[in-house]
Amino acid sequence: MGTTTTPTPRPDWSLTPRGTVSATAQGALALAALASIGDLTGLNPIWGGAATAAGALGTVVVSAHHDHGPASLLYRLGCWLGAGAWWTYTLATTPWNLNTFAALGIGALTAGLLAPLGRHTPRAPRRPGTALVLRHTSRIGAEWEARIQRVCRLRVTVTDVTMWATRTGYDVHLDLPGAGSTLAQISGAADALATDARLPEGCGVEVGPGMHRAAVVLRVSTVNRLEEEVPFPPLTTSASITDPVEIGEYRNGDVVQVPMRQASALVIGQTGSGKTILLNVLTSGVARCRDALVWHIDLNGGSLSQMWLAPWLDGRTDRPAVDWAASTPAEALDMALAALRIAKDRKTSARKLKIAADTTLMPVSPDLPEIVIFLDEGAEAVSPGDRSVRELREALEEIQRIGRDSAVRIVASSLRSTSDVLPPMIKKMSHVRIAMYVQDQSELGLMYEHNRAVNVADLPGPGCGFVQIGQATPRPFKGQYMLPSTVISAAVQIAAVRPELDERAQRFAGRAYADRYERMHAAFTDHDTDDAEGYERAIPAAPVAPARHLTVLPGGGGAEAWADPFDLARHRPAAPAPTSAAAWPEPRRPILRAEQIHPVNPAPQTRPVPPIMARALAAFAAADAERLHSAELADALGLSQTELADALRPYGIAPLEQPFKRSGTRARGYALEDFRVIAGGHTPGSQARVTPGHSAL
């Protein structure tokens, strides 16, 4: 058994204080020694004052550096000032009397008793980003912290609140508390949070990821912007399919950008939800690209393709804007099989191109364009229950499976997303999923796998929808509003500049593709309007830059020859000119501005003023105003703003582009002049009367 030896502790002769008492005693003795030396050497008291000031300043700087708390700083400052004052006093007088040493003793005792205050106590940790929260938004941040605690039982930290540029809402940035909390817990409670915040009807809370896994962004809308119209912007034709297609706006004013180079898309929506208008916007977004072609499968009586083909059917363009449109299941099958052959061929034939471009994705170009097949309400036509269309369905499904790299993509639309009408594969393979206005929550549930962030209450009406891109949370948006006249002028513009299908693909597409124009002409001319004269009037003679000038065509005749409201609607301003003026057709009739025309004598007979015009004119008269805000006019006519816009659209009357101020409020609205013109009144200073083909815009 061995013995253990305990090492003898070595004596510690250092002057380092062992505790509060020794530190206090050492301090007092050192001070007394300094006072004695000062007295013996006759040191000037000014050095005492200087040493005190330097010590106090050093204490402040060092405390700030070590982030000492306020109590610690005050204690250290107090010690320096007390000791310094005592020493300076002894230099000015003498330390050798009882009172002076009594003061030193009391000072040392006080410093010893208060010593715990001097310990290093760092400030309370600052909540990340709290300093960034501006004063006027910090109240909002505090409210949301309390709300999330109440509704989700999570103690989150709001790090920032930013107002939207549109002033119609704000973003709340927050950090989750950890301890197993996830973004899903908050997004699942989005509806409850919106209710708790008492947001107005149609407004809501969108929950999205932040900069890291524990960061969350709440997009809170406080004004229902989805009720406002998003006009279709002027069309440009130099885009590439590798750029996303813009289809509308989110609540915060951000543009909805849909990637179309690699993604297939699915659009659902009940009748009247705005599907066709959205498909028109998507068609223009793809067809305007220098490296993409649109093919339509339109088994729905031509409701999608008709207007895109109209300028070509009418002989105004040499080729249609839409490269191929199928109106029968047989031709749709020919199209799908042709696209499939092209996709398969490109898989191997594009290999050299990929190596040359050193890219893993087939590079598209005007010489090798992407093909996007639009299937208008055709999902039903390829529904799983229908055996007769099995081949078409299988071909489309295979394109979705293999056509990403080969740049053959599908945009399918359907009334519903249930598996009895929509092949599950088409839904599964659609990277972009858009659900236009529906009344039934279960429809949205089926489309977005019952994502709890998706609520039918967030869609105030037609033209609104949810869009989901990839795995992102579906977000409400308002689609761009594309009018028939805009489609037709876009078709003219696109037909002039779009690419042709590459020769190799044409060979793989076969005879069905080579003969397509004849069949399209026959099929879609059949659907054309009998009123050729009226239809010609609807086609813009030449594109004009959007401007709210009164444009009147010369003419005469009786009131019976007035333009149909639908024609008037189609004479709205068109998009800007295509790349070359030579591409434009000759105008049928010269277009003159109001100030350029001579008065026309009023016709003896006049058509009765439409009731909506009469009531609107009365509302302007009652308000004694030349302009009225949309809300005011809608109220006066007992309509909602959307109903008012819908009622006036056939007459070509739309709100003024620029908002204006009335009673201190700035908003968009209508001009009396527009109603006067349509109602057959006289524009100020003019005797011009609207005659057939006249446009009020």
Ligand SMILES: Nc1ncnc2c1ncn2[C@@H]1O[C@H](COP(=O)(O)OP(=O)(O)OP(=O)(O)O)[C@@H](O)[C@H]1O
């Ligand atoms: N983006 C929009 N902005 C404003 N209103 C819109 C918009 N989209 C659609 N609407 C309104 O909804 C109506 C129906 O639109 P659209 O014809 O596109 O619907 P749909 O779903 O194709 O209907 P259907 O299946 O019956 O043809 C339009 O006449 C218009 O009043």
